[in-house]
Amino acid sequence: MDSREVILRSVRQNLPPKVECPALDQGHWICYEDRVKQFTDVLEAVGGTCSIVHSMDELNDQLHQLPAYCAAKKICSCVPGVGESNVPLETIQDPHDLEDVDFAILPGQFGVAENGAVWITDAEIKYRILCFIPQHIALVVRAKCDLADAIVDHMHEAYHRLEITDSSFGLFMSGPSKTADIEQSLVIGAHGPRSLTVFLLEMPN
Amino acid sequence: MSHIARHPELAAQFVSDGARTEWHDQALWFVRKKRDQMAHALPEWELLREKASQIKHHTMSHLDQYLLQFETKAIERGAQIHWARNAEEHNTIVLGILQEHHVTRLVKSKSMLTEECHLNPFLERHGIEVVDTDLGERIVQLKGEPPSHIVLPAIHLKKEEVGVVFHQHLGTDQGASDPNYLTEAARKHLREKFMAAQAGLSGVNFAVAETGGVVVCTNEGNADLGTSLPPLHIACMGIEKLVPRLEDLGLFLRLLARSATGQPITSYTSHFHGPRPGGELHIVLVDNGRSDLLGDPSHRRSLHCIRCGACINTCPVYRRSGGYSYHATIPGPIGSTLGPSRNMQDYYDLPYACSLCGSCTDICPVQINLDEQLLGWRHRIVAHRLLPWRKRLLMKLLSWTFRNTWMYVLAGKVARWTVPWMPRFLIYNPLNAWGKGREIPRMPKHSFREMYRKRIRK
Structure with missing residues (x-):
């Protein structure tokens, strides 16, 4: 008998009495009066920054005010019309070639108010390493009508909203890479991005 | 029979330095307080714990079905599934995959399971360089020690001691102990390792039966750097890591980081559904005593553990005796109940490293009855005449x-x-x-x- 069968047989022999699966009804959970403000506050608390913009021009202006963006030599943008991308992804064959990207601009699908996280998938980002290896990251989360539509209250709603069918990789990103492994001192920029800026773009089609 | 140093003896060594004991105690209490702030900020906290516990009860009572569902879905997504009865088989499977791909340089993110299986020394004996990439784990790895805490592996070390380790191994300035400087040095060192690695190995925080995906949480992004660069990703998980539905993740992720470090969520919560284009994803499902524990009515709830470490941070005994006093892979209250279920003789002392204060049970995000379990072990240990x-x-x-x-x-x-x-x-x-x-x-x-x-x- 192979290991799979041995394990499954042992599990079946030892199964506890059946217990029903609870429903996770909506409505029990916290709702924020101002989701955008909550999102912004939490994102700042976890070391990120949030910027609200109303047009592509305004977004590009704000981007150019970021010191990290101005100092960046290699810029990779996966959001059409945002930033001056000089790393053409079509020419990249191997994710290792993205090692020296200084600044990446990536599309985020929506934000989560309770924890400042943004949901990102590799459906729009060819190389998932772009979420981790650049020195700095900006995410662009776009709302069609109202900014509040781009932010959900909590993780329960987030899982109702996200789709995993069309991508093999999905990620909640909340702030920059960080560690407190040396004497509990918080250090921003462990191995991954040293900064995270989230642009909430309120722009009708 | 060789002498096994027991908890009282090892704890006595730890507390012989009073100032250091106090420092260790306070460092953990600081984390515990951050957890309290986060928990109190959510009015539904107790409901979250209740639901999480119910979902775990449900999952364990249908574990065979969920394992099969997970396997089917993961294969549909392009992952390859391996089953390991015990630590030896797990290690052999991982080595086999690595050898098949001619891997000699492996980067790893945190996985208590691979600690439990002693994977690192096994792979090193077979000529594979293994680099732990979580900063805390890298520190203890360079020092030649195991982690002393499941979430904060180097919590027992002072920054000056980390400075000495980095000076020896990474060439940082002698006497330097600024955490920013040391972390920057580790960043440079580890990014070289990430670039050079031919495969990445990660643990698994949650596996979703409904979708066949695995979820990995880190703050540093090390699991992702390690698994997104090389084409080969191996994810190792105990069979108890399953949740039935994707939406269950919402619940557990709300509890995990808040309970662990007092964060609303970790910086990165990655969902892997199949390999990246052109790559391979291997998932190793490990039993290693878990299915036996499932059959023990008084202790099976310890399988519900999501490894947040909250019980460890709150435990007055752990805080004042340190992780190594438990001489087990997992220290603290949860380790003291998991230890004897693995081997009662080797770990009979651990259920006594407890004042039965019950703080661990109060704080556990999935409501494991830790103090009752430890008391239960004492009954059995006495019945088996294991006490001196x-x-x-x-x-x-x-x-x-x-x-x-x-x-x-x-x-x-x-x-x-x-x-x-x-x-x-x-x-x-x-x-x-x-x-x-x-x-x-x-x-x-x-x-x-x-x-x-x-x-x-x-």
């Missing part, structure tokens, strides 16, 4: 004394007469473990019984 003879004899004597009124009265009288006149060495000797570091209370002139009788006569 001194303790057994003492307990027998005490039990007999308490059951016989005349003996109880007599013992009290004798103690009140003799103890005040006894020289210290007769009272504080190796037979009296309780008197180590503690003073026997001053003997009263009369017992309660005598005072009561006197009062009635009046």
Whole structure:
């Protein structure tokens, strides 16, 4: 008998009495009066920054005010019309070639108010390493009508909203890479991005 | 038989440095307080714990079905599934995959399972360079030590000690101990390792039966750097890591980071559904005693653990005795119940490294009845006559004394007469473990019984 069968047989022999699966009804959970403000506050608390913009021009202006963006030599943008991308992804064959990207601009699908996280998938980002290896990251989360539509209250709603069918990789990103492994001192920029800026773009089609 | 150093002995070494014990205690209490702030900020916290516990109960009672569903879905997504009965098989499978791909340089993110299986030394014996990439784990790896905490692997080390390790291994300035400087040095060192690695190995925080995906949470992004650069990703998980539905993740992720470090969520929560284009994803499902534990009604709930470490941070014994005093892969309350279920003889001392205060049970995000489990282990350990003879004899004597009124009265009288006149060495000797570091209370002139009788006569 192979290991799979041995394990499954042992599990079946030892199964506890059946217990029903609870429903996770909506409505029990916290709702924020101002989701955008909550999102912004939490994102700042976890070391990120949030910027609200109303047009592509305004977004590009704000981007150019970021010191990290101005100092960046290699810029990779996966959001059409945002930033001056000089790393053409079509020419990249191997994710290792993205090692020296200084600044990446990536599309985020929506934000989560309770924890400042943004949901990102590799459906729009060819190389998932772009979420981790650049020195700095900006995410662009776009709302069609109202900014509040781009932010959900909590993780329960987030899982109702996200789709995993069309991508093999999905990620909640909340702030920059960080560690407190040396004497509990918080250090921003462990191995991954040293900064995270989230642009909430309120722009009708 | 070789001598196994037990918790009291190892803890005695730890507390011999009073200032350091105090520092360690405070460092963990700081994390515990951050957790409290986060928990109190959510009005539904207790409901979250309740639901999480129910989902775990449900999952365990259908574990065979969920394992099969997970396998089917993961294969549909393009992952390759391996089953390992025990640590040896797990290690052999991982080595086999690596050898098949001619891998000699592996980067790893945190996985308590691979610690449990002692994967690193096994792979190193077979000529594979293994680099732990979580900063805390890298520090202890360079120092040649195991992690002393499941979430904060280097919590027992001071920054000056980390500075010494980095000076030796990474060439940082002698005497440098600034955490920013040291972290920057580690960043440079580890990014080189990430770039050079031919495969990445990660643990698994949650696996979703419904979708066949695995979820990995880190703050550093090290699991993702390690698994997104090389084409080969191996994810190792215990069979208890399953949740039924994608939406269940919402619940568990709300609890995990808040309970672990007092964060609303980790910086990165990555969902892997199949390999990246052109790559391979191998998922190793490991039993290693878990299915047996499932059949133990009084301790099976320890399989619900999501490894947040909250019980460890709150435990007054852990905080003042350190992770290594538990001589087990997982320390603290959860480790003290998992240890004996693995091997009662080797870990019989751990359920006694507990004051039964119950703080671990109160704080556990999935409501594991840790204090009851530890008490339950004590019953079994006594029934199996595993305690040292001194303790057994003492307990027998005490039990007999308490059951016989005349003996109880007599013992009290004798103690009140003799103890005040006894020289210290007769009272504080190796037979009296309780008197180590503690003073026997001053003997009263009369017992309660005598005072009561006197009062009635009046």
